[in-house]
Amino acid sequence: MNEARLEALTERLLRAGVAPRHARRAVQELRAHHADVMAELRAAGIPPAQSEGLAAERVGPDEAFVREMLARPELRSFASRRPFVAFTLLPLLAFIALSALSVGSLIAVLEAARHWRAWLSPALIEGARGLCAALFFGAMWLAPLAAAGMACLLAARQRIAARWVIAGVFLVGLLRAMINGSFDVPTSLHGSVSMGIGWAPHRLPETAVRAAILIAPVLLPYLWWLRSHRVLTVRPRH
Template sequence: MPKPFEPLRERLLRAGVAPHHVRRYILELSQHFEDLRTDLEQEGYARPKAEAVALNRIGRIDDLAQAMIDQPRLRSWNVRAPWATLVLGSCLAFAAGIMAALMLLASFGPSVPSSWAPQVASGTAFFCNFLLPLLCGWTVAVVAIRQRMDSFWPVVALGVLALVSSAIQVGVTMSGGHGEIGVGAGASLDTVVLLARNLVLTLIPYLIWRKWTETARGIMWADSSSRGG
């Protein structure tokens, strides 16, 4: 039979219960279900009948879901305060990533061979200006999809992150054992180009992925219902 508690998983995630609480709850229920089914089969029940009786003994999906939803402490902070975790958190992660990269460069840069210095400098700038915004944006998308969040706050977070990461640019030069690091903020044609690039590579994939997962889940549950009927 299809996994019996998948509808419950979806219900809890959409209600804002943190994924790790959902995962643990589903695991406990699944183990209890398997134990009951095994006991019933040993009593002489056929597999389909044993599964039906086991599910009936565990309880209705609505009741199982409500038992978790009624506990506010189990709600994810991504649902309680998405402005903080997604919007502010992604921008802080971007800033922390830049600081970490520049601190590593400052620590190990002097020991880099002169022949490698230009590549290290350009690689650091490429990471800060191009890769890091994408990594932060994709993290927002993964968190939002995993939590089954509505699109409003993830879209806001990705938009703000794209704006911030396009306005802040890191420049690195290294030559002859010496280096120079510059971090600047401003608005120019390059900023607009970077803003568009960041949106294209984070916001659009998120919206496509979200649409695809919603469609896939709808097909899966429709198929499960038809088999169950």
């Protein structure tokens, strides 16, 4: 069996909702079975040209293999069965969790630095302040980018319909655009860190720009990948 045929089978299974690990394992097992049959036929003295045809008959047609796989619902991935949850709700929850983790770490570092400030050198104090600033940046920007980017990567890997991940990325971008925050911690470490969520009609342009800044670097590469790989955005129903 040539590689192009095996890749086509894998692609069909992925687009039909079979989990990547199951799809690739099944195709590898099919390859191994075909190789075993070919070796058996050649050992029996059957010419190579005839062996290929006999092996194809014993292995069975591709359609039968695909039907057999799709007849087993336990092989379908959670993402293909619940795309709304996997690529719309979970990215939002991931963004919130990552932001909360960053903010919690920021508070812990800042409180520790304030407590031990008398024993810290100026370089260590500045380092603690820089770490807090990095954690604040992570909560505000890296967390939503990571959540949205991971959703795109998983959707591409599992050939999920693009509409779900696009909706998820837009929701993450919208939520981030509605979050306002400030980091004002001088070298004395006695400043303020604030984060809040809100929206006002007069700030619509600013909100739109924030959303675009997050959505564009995540969604554009994903859309380019879809186009370059010609991945179907609508999955057939079974």
